[in-house]
Amino acid sequence: MLQDASAVFERGHIYAVMGESGAGKSTIFNLLLKLWHTSQGEILIDDLSIDDWNTDTLRKSICCVAQEDFILNMSIRDNIVLDDASISDEEVNQAAQLACMQDFAIDEQINNTIGESGCTISGGQRQRIALARMFLSKASVILMDEPTAALDRKKTLCIMENIRKECSDKLVIIISHSDDVASYCDETYFLKHGKLQKSEKE
Numbered sequence: 001m002l003q004d005a006s007a008v009f010e011r012g013h014i015y016a017v018m019g020e021s022g023a024g025k026s027t028i029f030n031l032l033l034k035l036w037h038t039s040q041g042e043i044l045i046d047d048l049s050i051d052d053w054n055t056d057t058l059r060k061s062i063c064c065v066a067q068e069d070f071i072l073n074m075s076i077r078d079n080i081v082l083d084d085a086s087i088s089d090e091e092v093n094q095a096a097q098l099a100c101m102q103d104f105a106i107d108e109q110i111n112n113t114i115g116e117s118g119c120t121i122s123g124g125q126r127q128r129i130a131l132a133r134m135f136l137s138k139a140s141v142i143l144m145d146e147p148t149a150a151l152d153r154k155k156t157l158c159i160m161e162n163i164r165k166e167c168s169d170k171l172v173i174i175i176s177h178s179d180d181v182a183s184y185c186d187e188t189y190f191l192k193h194g195k196l197q198k199s200e201k202e
């Protein structure tokens, strides 16, 4: 439960939100997506109360990467582009590279089907497909819930480097337990006892 939690998130910055399991980190995303509503306090987006935002408009401007994102029984390529036929092969390959997918989605491999819920690939590979979708997204706000939890350190650092490069004009909020992820963020908030505490970089 969030209580007296206060934070300002600005476009052009990357924020880490850290805290113990059950602290309420995912709850913040659920509130920002209007999946849940606040019982007290308020959330302002561009000075307008979230209650006054049209839900569809709000959600269209937000790209979400869940810890276990949905994977469909179709090719890696189709899982990345989903229903957007306007995305070129070159753009898909670039997104796959930014998501460090070279080990399983290079060249023709990208057309391989990956089974029901992606059962023929690893959890970390599924996570990188969700990250490739994010790199193609035109949304101005990116919310990621432990997006690298299943990845090794080298890939985590590589992806964070790419997020810094590619998302510099967006608002990016990353929930993570990883100090490596936080080290790439402009600011880190710790959520404890319902409150958000900012830890500034030295």
Ligand SMILES: Nc1ncnc2c1ncn2[C@@H]1O[C@H](COP(=O)(O)OP(=O)(O)OP(=O)(O)O)[C@@H](O)[C@H]1O
Pocket: 001, 019, 020, 021, 022, 023, 024, 025, 026, 027, 028
């Ligand atoms: N749908 C729900 N209904 C009621 N309580 C919930 C619901 N989902 C989560 N909670 C409670 O809200 C609190 C915060 O949950 P939340 O999922 O935000 O934690 P979290 O910080 O994201 O944890 P984790 O690191 O384990 O993902 C928890 O105590 C949890 O039991």
Ligand SMILES: [Mg+2]
Pocket: 025, 026, 027, 145
């Ligand atoms: Mg959570």
